[in-house]
Amino acid sequence: MTDDINQFVLPIIPIAPDGFKSGFVGIIGRPNVGKSTLMNQLVGQKIAITSPVAQTTRNRLRGILTTEKSQIIFVDTPGIHKPHHTLGKIIVKNAQAAINSVDVILLVVDSSVPSGGGDRYIIELLENTKNPVILGLNKSDQQSSEYQPLDESYGNLIKEYNWPIIKFSALTGEGLETLQNTLIEKLDPGPYYYPPDLVTDQPERFIMGELIREQILQLTRQEVPHSVAVVIEQVEETPNITRVFAAINVERSSQKGIIIGQQGSMLKAIGTAAREQIQKLIAGEVYLKLFVKVEPKWRQSNLRLAEFGYRLEK
Incomplete structure (x- = not known):
């Protein structure tokens, strides 16, 4: 009898060639x-996931870019802000922890508006870091004709640190090649950390839940978004279709009513849009069933936060 374990093939991580660079960019x-x-x-x-709603990202998420000469592991962190609840404190502490656990730091700012106190606060957090820092001026496509004073407002904040400044638009892709080359320059020679064809280290279930939460953020512009946690409770895979059962957890009954909508219209819209995104993720047909649950004050409960996948990262 053939041992079942021989049926599984582990992904191959190749040996890096001479001059290959790799590392983690926060x-x-x-x-x-x-x-x-x-x-x-x-x-x-x-x-x-992306959204016009602030504080969209809650977990540190790793994205992997592999080229012939390098492998960059991007660590996308939650936005650093003043927390107002236990979840917010965990989010900010995890973002701050990332500063000391990466090889290069990319500080991204919104160059379509002048710098402010929040930017100064983050720069102060970086004062004692020994890692290379790059200042990224994002949203260059949204700048007005008076862009020079905007750029200078950020340049003046970091002039004593002599950090390189790269201007780009994440939306259009303009300037990203220069940014990528600058990041690679700052990395040391290193190995492949992941197989070359991998783009993230997160499991599919996590990304499915985030894609559902993204649609909630985009479709409900009220008090609901930050009170939502999505949990993938079950995934059933067959050759023809993948069935996904997910729970949308909110804090109040009124929020449940908003998520469901009149005669279930909002929940249907969320499910339809999320299913389309999940189908792109897995490249196959998806049946998505959503449930809405009320979990009072879950953002203040360490037990519920852990159950929903939010915990302090080391």
């Missing part, structure tokens, strides 16, 4: 400056 910044959009563009695939 993408940090205030909420809603385009960090997730940037990482999606750089790795060439949607692995992080």
